[in-house]
Amino acid sequence: MVRTGWLWLMCAVLATVDGGGAALAVDAQAAKDARAAAAPSSERMPEPTHYADWPAIESRLPADPALEARVRKMVASMSLAQKIGQMTQAEIKSITPAQVAKYHIGSVLNGGGSWPGGNKHAGIGDWLALSDRYYEASMATDAAVKVPVIWGIDAVHGDNNVFGATMFPHNIGLGAAHDPALIEAIGAATARAVRATGVEWVFAPTLAVAQNARWGRTYESFSTDGPLVRAYARAYVEGLQGRFGDHNVMATAKHFIGDGATHNGTDQGDARVSLKDMINVHGSGYFGAIEAGVQSVMASYNSWDDVAAGIDYGKMSGARALLTGALKDKMGFQGFVVSDWNAIGQLPGCTNASCPQAINAGIDMVMVPDDWQAFIANTTRQVENGDIPMARIDDAVSRIVRAKLRMGLFGKRPSQRVGAGDAGSLQSRELARRAVRESLVLLKNNHGALPLKPGSKILVVGKSADSLSNQTGGWSLTWQGTGNGNADFPHGETILAGLRKADGAANVTYSETAQGVDLKSFDAIVAVIGETPYAETMGDIMPSATLRHSDRHPEDLAVLQTVAKGRKPVVTVFVAGRPLYVNDLLNLSDAFVAAWLPGTEGEGVADVVFARHSGAGSYNFSGTLAMPWPGVPCPDASGSGIKAARWLFAPGYGLRYPSKHAIGTLPTDPAVDACAEASVLSVFHTLAVPPFSLYLADADPEHPAHDIGSDLNAVIEWPASHPVLRLRTVQVNTQQDAKSVTWLGAGRFFARSPQPRNLAPLVSTHAALQFDVVIATPAKGPVKVYMGCGQHCTRSVDLTHTFATYANGDRHTVSIPLDCFIKGGADLSHVDVPFGVLASPPFSAAFADVKIVAGAPAGRADLTCASLGAP
Ligand code: BGC
Ligand code: BGC
Numbered sequence: 001m002v003r004t005g006w007l008w009l010m011c012a013v014l015a016t017v018d019g020g021g022a023a024l025a026v027d028a029q030a031a032k033d034a035r036a037a038a039a040p041s042s043e044r045m046p047e048p049t050h051y052a053d054w055p056a057i058e059s060r061l062p063a064d065p066a067l068e069a070r071v072r073k074m075v076a077s078m079s080l081a082q083k084i085g086q087m088t089q090a091e092i093k094s095i096t097p098a099q100v101a102k103y104h105i106g107s108v109l110n111g112g113g114s115w116p117g118g119n120k121h122a123g124i125g126d127w128l129a130l131s132d133r134y135y136e137a138s139m140a141t142d143a144a145v146k147v148p149v150i151w152g153i154d155a156v157h158g159d160n161n162v163f164g165a166t167m168f169p170h171n172i173g174l175g176a177a178h179d180p181a182l183i184e185a186i187g188a189a190t191a192r193a194v195r196a197t198g199v200e201w202v203f204a205p206t207l208a209v210a211q212n213a214r215w216g217r218t219y220e221s222f223s224t225d226g227p228l229v230r231a232y233a234r235a236y237v238e239g240l241q242g243r244f245g246d247h248n249v250m251a252t253a254k255h256f257i258g259d260g261a262t263h264n265g266t267d268q269g270d271a272r273v274s275l276k277d278m279i280n281v282h283g284s285g286y287f288g289a290i291e292a293g294v295q296s297v298m299a300s301y302n303s304w305d306d307v308a309a310g311i312d313y314g315k316m317s318g319a320r321a322l323l324t325g326a327l328k329d330k331m332g333f334q335g336f337v338v339s340d341w342n343a344i345g346q347l348p349g350c351t352n353a354s355c356p357q358a359i360n361a362g363i364d365m366v367m368v369p370d371d372w373q374a375f376i377a378n379t380t381r382q383v384e385n386g387d388i389p390m391a392r393i394d395d396a397v398s399r400i401v402r403a404k405l406r407m408g409l410f411g412k413r414p415s416q417r418v419g420a421g422d423a424g425s426l427q428s429r430e431l432a433r434r435a436v437r438e439s440l441v442l443l444k445n446n447h448g449a450l451p452l453k454p455g456s457k458i459l460v461v462g463k464s465a466d467s468l469s470n471q472t473g474g475w476s477l478t479w480q481g482t483g484n485g486n487a488d489f490p491h492g493e494t495i496l497a498g499l500r501k502a503d504g505a506a507n508v509t510y511s512e513t514a515q516g517v518d519l520k521s522f523d524a525i526v527a528v529i530g531e532t533p534y535a536e537t538m539g540d541i542m543p544s545a546t547l548r549h550s551d552r553h554p555e556d557l558a559v560l561q562t563v564a565k566g567r568k569p570v571v572t573v574f575v576a577g578r579p580l581y582v583n584d585l586l587n588l589s590d591a592f593v594a595a596w597l598p599g600t601e602g603e604g605v606a607d608v609v610f611a612r613h614s615g616a617g618s619y620n621f622s623g624t625l626a627m628p629w630p631g632v633p634c635p636d637a638s639g640s641g642i643k644a645a646r647w648l649f650a651p652g653y654g655l656r657y658p659s660k661h662a663i664g665t666l667p668t669d670p671a672v673d674a675c676a677e678a679s680v681l682s683v684f685h686t687l688a689v690p691p692f693s694l695y696l697a698d699a700d701p702e703h704p705a706h707d708i709g710s711d712l713n714a715v716i717e718w719p720a721s722h723p724v725l726r727l728r729t730v731q732v733n734t735q736q737d738a739k740s741v742t743w744l745g746a747g748r749f750f751a752r753s754p755q756p757r758n759l760a761p762l763v764s765t766h767a768a769l770q771f772d773v774v775i776a777t778p779a780k781g782p783v784k785v786y787m788g789c790g791q792h793c794t795r796s797v798d799l800t801h802t803f804a805t806y807a808n809g810d811r812h813t814v815s816i817p818l819d820c821f822i823k824g825g826a827d828l829s830h831v832d833v834p835f836g837v838l839a840s841p842p843f844s845a846a847f848a849d850v851k852i853v854a855g856a857p858a859g860r861a862d863l864t865c866a867s868l869g870a871p
Contacts, residue, residue: 045178045227045228045230045231046227046230046231046288047227048226048227048280049226049279049280049284049287050276050280051276051279051280051283052276052279053279053330054279054283054325054326054327054330054331055279055287055330055331056330056331056332057286057287057290057291057331057332057333058291058332059290059291059292059293059332059334060291060292060293061293061334061406067402067405067406068402070405071398071401071402071405072398074145074147074401075394075397075398075401077144077145078143078144078145078147078397079143080380080383080384080393081103081104081376081380082104082141082143082145082147083393083394083396083397084376084379084380084383084393085103085104085105085106085376086104086105086106086147086365086397086400086401087106087359087364087365087366087379087393087396087397087400088103088105088106088107088365088366088368088372088375088376089105089106089107089108089109089152089338089365089366089367089368089369089372090105090107090108090109090368090369090370090372091108091109091110091111091114091369091370092108092109092110092114092116092130092134093110093114093118093369093370094369094370094372095108095372097133097134097136097137098137100134100137100138100149101137101138101140101141102141103372103373103376104138104141104143104147105138105149105372106147106149106150106365106400107149107150107151107152107201107338107365108134108149108151108152109151109152109153109203109367109369110151110153110161111154111341111369111479112154112161112474112475112478112479112480112535113161113477113478113479113480114161115127115161115162115163116129116130117130120163120477120478120488121163121488122162122163123163123164124162124164124196124197124421124423124426125421127162127197127198127199128196128197128198128414128415128420128421129415130198131151131197131198131199131414131415132198132413132414132415134149134151135148135149135198135413135414136413137149139413147401147404148404148409148410150200150201150250150404150407150409151198151199151200151201152199152200152201152202152203152252152338153194153199153201153202153203154202154203154204154475155190155193155194155199155202155203155204155249156170156171156202156203156204156205156206156220156475157169157170157171157472157475157476157597157599158186158189158190158193158428158432158599158600159190159193159194159197159426160472160475160476160477161477162193162197162426163477163488163490164423164426164489164490164491165193165426165427166189166193166426166427166428166429166431166432166491166492166599166600166601167432167472167476167489167492167599167600168186168190168428168431168432168435168599169432169435169436169439169596169597169598169599170219170220170473170475170577170596170597170599171205171206171219171220171221171222172218172219172220172221172222172577172578172596172597172626172627173435173436173439173595173596173597173598173623174186174222174232174435174439175221175222175223175228175229175232175626175627176438176439176440176441176594176596176623176624176625176626176654177435177438177439177622177623178228178623178624178626179438180231180232180234180235181235182434182435182438183232183235183236183239184235184236184238184239185239185431186236186239186428186431186432186435187205187235187236187237187238187239187240187251188239188240188242188247189239189428189431190202190204190239190240190249191239191240191241191242191247191248191249192247192419192422192425193425193426193428194249195246195247195248195249195417195419195420195425196419196420196421196422196423196425196426197426198414198415198420199249199414200249200250200407200409200414201249201250201252201296202240202249202250202251202252203252203254203298204236204240204251204252204254205232205233205236205237205240205251205252205253205254205285205289206220206221206254206255206259207222207229207233207253207254207284207285207286207288207289208220208221208255208259208260208282208285209221209223209224209225209226209229209260209261209281209282209284209285210223210224210260210265210627211224211260211261211265212262212264212265212636213265213541213547213578213579213580213627213630214264214265214266214540214541214542214543214547214636215260215262215265215266215267215539215540216267216534216535216536216537216538216539216540216541217259217267217535217536217539218265218539218577218578218627219473219474219577219578219596219597220475221260221627222626223626223627223651224260224626224627224628224651225626225651226280226281226282226283226284226285227284228626229284229285229288230284230285230287230288231288232285232288233253233284233285233286233287233288233289233292233294234288234289234291234292235288235292236251236289237251237253237288237289237292237293237294238292241292241293241294241295244406244407244408245408245418246408246417246418246419246420247418247419248407250295250296250403250407251289251294251295251296252294252296252297252298252338253285253286253289253290253294253296253297253298254297254298254300254340255298255299255300255301255302255316255340256286256297256298256299256300256316256322256323256327256337257278257282257283257286257300257304257316257322257326257327258271258273258278258282258300258302258304258316259271259282259300259301259302260282261273261277261278261281261282261302261304262302264543264636265540265541265636266540267301267536267537267539267540267734268301268302268346268537268734269302269303270302270303270304270305271302271303271304271305272304272305272306272307273304273306274306274308274309275306275309278304278306286327286331286333287331290331290332290333294333294335295335295336295403295406295407296335296336296337296338296365296403297327297333297335297336297337297338298337298338298339298340299316299317299323299337299338299339299340299343299363300316300317300340301315301316301317301340301343301346301734302315302316303315303316304316304319304322314347314348315343315346315347317339317340317343317344317346317347317355317358317361317363318344318347318348318350318355318357318358318361319361320360320361320362323337323361323362323363324361324362327362328362334399334402335399335402335403336364336365336396336399336400336402336403337362337363337364337365337399338363338364338365338366338367339358339363339365339366339367340367341367341369341735342367342368342369342731342735343358343367344358344363344366344368346733346734351371352368352370352371352375353368353371353372353374353375353378354374354375354378354379354382356379356382356387356388359379359382359388359392359393359396360387360388360389360392363396364395364396364397364399364400365396365400427491429491429600429601432599432600432601432604433601433603433604433607434604435599435601435604436595436598436599436601436602436603436604436605436607437604437607437608437619437622438622438623439595439596439598439623440593440594440595440604440605440608440621440623441593441594441621441623441624441625441653441654442591442592442593442621442623442654442655442656442659443586443592443593443594443629443649443653443654443655444586444589444590444591444592444655444663445590445591445592445655445657445659445661446590446591446662446663447569447590447662448658448659448660449524449569449570449571449590449591450571450591450593450609450611450657451608451609451610451611451657452503452524452526452571452609452610453523453610454502454503454504454610454612455503455504455507456503456507456523456524457507457509457521457522457523457524458499458503458507458508458509458522458523458524458525458526459509459510459511459514459517459519459522459524459525459526459563459568460496460499460508460509460510460511460525460526460527460528461510461511461512461513461514461525461526461527461528461559461562461563462512462527462528462529462556462559462573463512463528463529463555463556463559464495464528464529464530464573464575465494465495465496465499465510465512465526465528466486466494466495466496466497466510466512467486467494468484468485468486468488468489468492468494468600468602469481469482469484469485469486469488469532469533470530470531470532470533470575471492471494471495471575471597471598471599471600471602472484472489472492472533472597472599472600473531473533473534473577473597474533474534474535474536474538474539474577475535476533477489479535479536480533480534480535480538480712481533481534481535482532482533482534482710482711482712483711483713489600491600492599492600492601492602493600493601493602493603494602495528495573495575495595495598495602495605495606496508496510496528496602497602497603498602498603498604498605498606498607499526499605499606499609499610501603501606502603502606502607502609502610502612503606503610509522512559513555513558513559513562514559514562514563515562519563519565519566519567519568520566522566522568523568523569524568524569524570524571525563525566525568525569525570525571526571526572526573526609527556527559527560527563527570527571527572527573527589528572528573528575529553529555529556529559529560529572529573529574529575529585530549530553530556530574530575530576530595531549531552531553531575531576531577531578531580532553534577536735537685537686537734537735537737538686538687538712538736539577540685540686542680542682542685542689543675543680543682544674544675544680544681544682544689545674545675545682545689545690546581546633546634546672546673546674546675547580547581547630547633547634547635547636548580548581548582548584548633548669548672549576549580549581549582549585550582550584550585551673551690552690556585557584557585557588560572560585560588560589561588564588569590569591570588570589570590570591571589571590571591571592571593571609572585572586572588572589572591572592572593573593573595573605573609574592574593574594574595575595575596575597575598576594576596576597577596577597578627579594579625579627579628579629579630580630581630581631581632581633581635583631583648583666583667583668583669584668586663586666587665587666587668593605593608593609593621594623594625594629607619608620608621611657620656620657621654621655621656621657622654622656623654624651624652624653624654625649625650625651625652625653625654626651627651628644628647628649628650628651629647629648629649629653630646630647630648631646631647631648631649631666632646632669632672633669633672633675634672634675635647648666679765679853679854679855680851680852680853680854681757681759681762681834681851681852682850682851683751683834683835683850683851683852684739684751684771684835684847684848684849684850684851685737685849685850685851686734686736686737686848687710688708688710688751691753691754691755692751692752692753692834693707693708693751693752693753694707694708694739694749694750694751695707695708695748695749695750695751695752696708696716696718696724696725696727696741696747696748696749697747697748697750698724698745698746698747698748699746699747699748699838699840701748701788701794705748705750705752706718706719708727708739712729712736713729714728714729715727715728716728722745723744723745724743724744724745724746724747725741725742725743725744725745725747725749726741726742726744727739727740727741727742727749728740730846732772732773732774732811732846732847732848732849733772733811733848733849737848737849738772738774738846738847738848739846739847739848740776740844740845740846741837741844741845741846741847742776742777742843742844743839743840743841743842743843743844744841745840745841746838746839746840746841747838747839747840748836748837748838749836749837749847750786750788750833750835750836750837751833751834751835751836751850752788752832752833753832753834754832755832756789756790756829756830756831756832757830757831757832757834758828758829758830758831759818759828759829759831759834759852760828760829762818762828762852762854763818763819763822763828765854765855766817766819766854766855767817767818767852767853767854767855768815768816768817768818768852768853769785769787769815769816769818769821769834769835769850769851769852770813770814770815770816770849770850770851770852770853771813771814771835771847771848771849771850771851772811772812772813772814772847772848772849773803773806773811773812773814773845773846773847773848774809774810774811774812774845774846775803775806775807775808775809775844775845776808776809776844776845776846777808777842777843777844777845778803778804778808778842778843779800779803779804779839779840779842779843780842780843781800781839781840781841781843782798782800782839782840783798783799783800783803783837783838783839783843784796784797784798784799784800784837784838784839785797785799785814785816785835785836785837786833786836786837786838787821787826787828787831787833787834787835787836788831788832788833788836789826789827789828789829789830789831789832789833790827790830790832793826793827793830794826794833794836795821795824795825795826796824796836796838797816797820797821797824797863797865797868797869798868798869799814799868801867802814802863802867802868803845814863815853815863816863816868817863817864817865818852819865820863820865820868823865834850834852835850
């Protein structure tokens with residue numbers, strides 16, 4: 001694709017940089033105009049919409065009276081047990097084929113990091129065999145009407161749970177390509193791969209229009225721009241679903257609605273936008289997906305509070321006005337709505353296994369990974385006693401059966417379908433490599449540092465050069481994308497391997513840190529740096545933390561500082577799931593490429609940075625930003641999107657060869673080490689929030705402590721020889737968000753930062769230390785919660801009595817006024833341990849969401865200092 005918009009944009013950036021002003025933003029409208037003018041008309045993006053209410057959307061699927069008659073007839077002869085079974089989706093770890101038959105289960109899924117036989121390296125034959133077993137079981141029931149089970153998978157950048165499959169760039173990179181035809185091809189290739197394994201349904205595409213890069217799922221979003229998401233939604237669904245043949249899969253438009261709109265970018269948080277924005281910005285993708293005939297929609301974990309209109313819709317899986325009113329009735333969606341992983345349990349009055357509200361609101365299939373048996377029993381009772389109307393059940397089941405009929409699942413077991421077991425379908429390397437080329441955005445290229453000359457002597461540095469794990473990011477073999485080495489991607493190619501091929505292996509030297517390397521002997525240095533893998537909530541950047549990449553990854557700044565001493569051109573390839581504040585890194589680089597999370601085909605990077613020859617000349621950059629790039633460490637003061645005045649590069653920005661454009665030295669704001677606007681200091685939110693880490697230690701405060709690290713699968717017994725504490729990851733609010741700690745001896749579980757923090761100013765705002773707790777084994781001895789303020793400065797409050805009043809298994813939010821620690825003599829100007837628990841056996845409890853909250857509403861501070869034994 002040829003674009004001319006970049007020239008205009010370059011000048012705008014240059015002008016503002018040269019002016020030395022703080023306002024570095026490029027005018028967004030001008031950027032859009034330039035892009036629209038440059039794009040051939042067939043590729044023009046849809047116009048932004050201005051609906052005042054949810055519009056009726058016309059689907060490309062024609063009305064099909066014969067199909068409808070068949071659906072009616074089938075549903076009419078199904079028993080209640082069979083209907084409720086159809087509405088149930090269980091995880092493969094928790095359900096056997098025999099149980100699928102017995103309970104008439106409608107669907108199974110494998111979550112991220114779940115594979116046949118629990119084997120990460122399961123082969124295509126293992127997937128297909130298990131799929132056959134579930135399918136045959138579903139057709140071997142005693143029911144009059146037999147309805148095949150459908151298997152769903154998170155194939156969100158290729159068939160990414162499957163060993164050996166090609167992984168495409170994550171959505172944020174695809175957004176930068178601005179190429180709907182590419183997206184359709186990727187959808188079709190993904191569908192083939194998934195069907196080859198016997199799986200028929202994918203939980204993709206994600207249509208979030210992400211507004212705040214703090215969100216840990218930003219990389220799953222194509223763009224902050226509604227029209228682009230709409231065009232992509234349409235293309236992606238058409239690619240996946242095609243004409244419902246054996247090479248197609250059912251698509252899921254997710255997560256409905258407002259997942260990209262949450263306040264502070266908090267995962268599963270609260271969207272605070274107007275109806276107009278919810279429809280015209282966050283609804284955009286659904287217009288495209290419904291136009292293309294998408295057969296399923298996943299309800300989102302987030303809630304929506306339309307503050308301006310005074311309407312609080314609550315969590316989306318219980319929002320009837322949206323699932324039924326907007327999506328089905330007004331927009332005319334004919335497929336079925338599936339809830340997200342245990343999402344029903346988040347509705348008031350519900351558990352993971354019981355939630356008539358969600359079904360009444362319009363959820364048709366419930367993703368109830370583990371507690372499906374209790375869910376079936378409860379739902380049956382709720383229908384029998386009238387809590388759920390039979391008409392609602394019939395509607396839900398009709399929608400599910402209609403989709404299965406459309407998909408052509410009846411009649412042939414998975415291994416009998418065309419393309420089943422074809423290992424070649426897992427590979428789409430050329431397409432993925434093209435996607436990588438198109439996704440790259442050149443942010444800086446002073447004095448023509450790029451392209452590199454083939455045959456030149458190159459030093460490659462940085463932790464992500466030789467790491468397929470960093471390149472593929474979250475949702476890659478495992479849920480978090482962690483725990484993978486290069487050998488886990490047998491057909492993948494690292495960025496380093498691609499550079500070696502393009503330049504000649506003998507010309508390329510790799511040193512991760514560049515320590516001790518003689519920089520003089522090279523013509524240029526390529527630094528491949530960036531984020532390490534994460535998924536969902538684990539990727540959130542808390543409101544109190546800056547968006548400065550070097551705060552979270554100082555090793556990347558360090559390696560650039562090391563190579564800068566060589567006075568050779570430095571080309572940085574930034575492998576990251578979102579735009580971050582990188583002014584310090586830009587200043588140390590002559591050229592800077594945003595490579596997003598490119599997936600398995602690292603050679604696409606070499607194609608462009610070496611401007612290798614292609615059929616049509618030589619490769620050039622063509623990607624442009626689909627999200628604004630921040631120019632300050634705290635760009636989102638309002639908690640919503642990144643304000644234009646705080647952008648460094650506007651959407652639409654991206655350079656090409658040849659480029660005479662230069663970017664001057666940018667301000668680096670070293671004084672800003674936290675985002676002051678924040679009223680919450682997070683300590684532990686699914687993971688320890690930097691600068692804090694979590695530790696285990698014995699009861700003696702002088703003894704060394706053990707850092708628990710970030711492996712969610714680890715069960716830690718510490719110390720290994722005579723364990724005092726046992727720690728593992730469990731769920732309290734959302735998946736794997738809590739640490740369960742069992743005291744086997746007297747010991748401490750605590751959070752600590754290397755530098756003390758001044759919490760004193762918070763005290764005047766009635767701040768509190770707040771956390772969620774579930775008691776598993778009540779204590780017999782004392783339990784103390786403490787804060788530490790350096791050596792010999794520890795002040796505790798006594799929670800023994802409070803915890804004793806908590807029933808086992810129930811979640812409680814504990815809120816301890818900071819005052820109580822002061823009364824105990826703590827110096828709150830030097831807090832290095834904001835949270836610690838000291839106890840002895842027997843005691844076992846799970847802790848989640850630990851934070852210091854300023855101005856905690858009085859009602860939440862349920863504990864008084866007197867009740868906590870503080871003077
Ligand atoms: C995610 C969904 C995903 C589902 C199944 C949830 O946690 O929010 O996007 O499809 O799990 O793995
Ligand atoms: C993910 C699953 C994952 C699970 C772990 C879900 O949100 O989608 O894929 O295995 O959480 O609890």
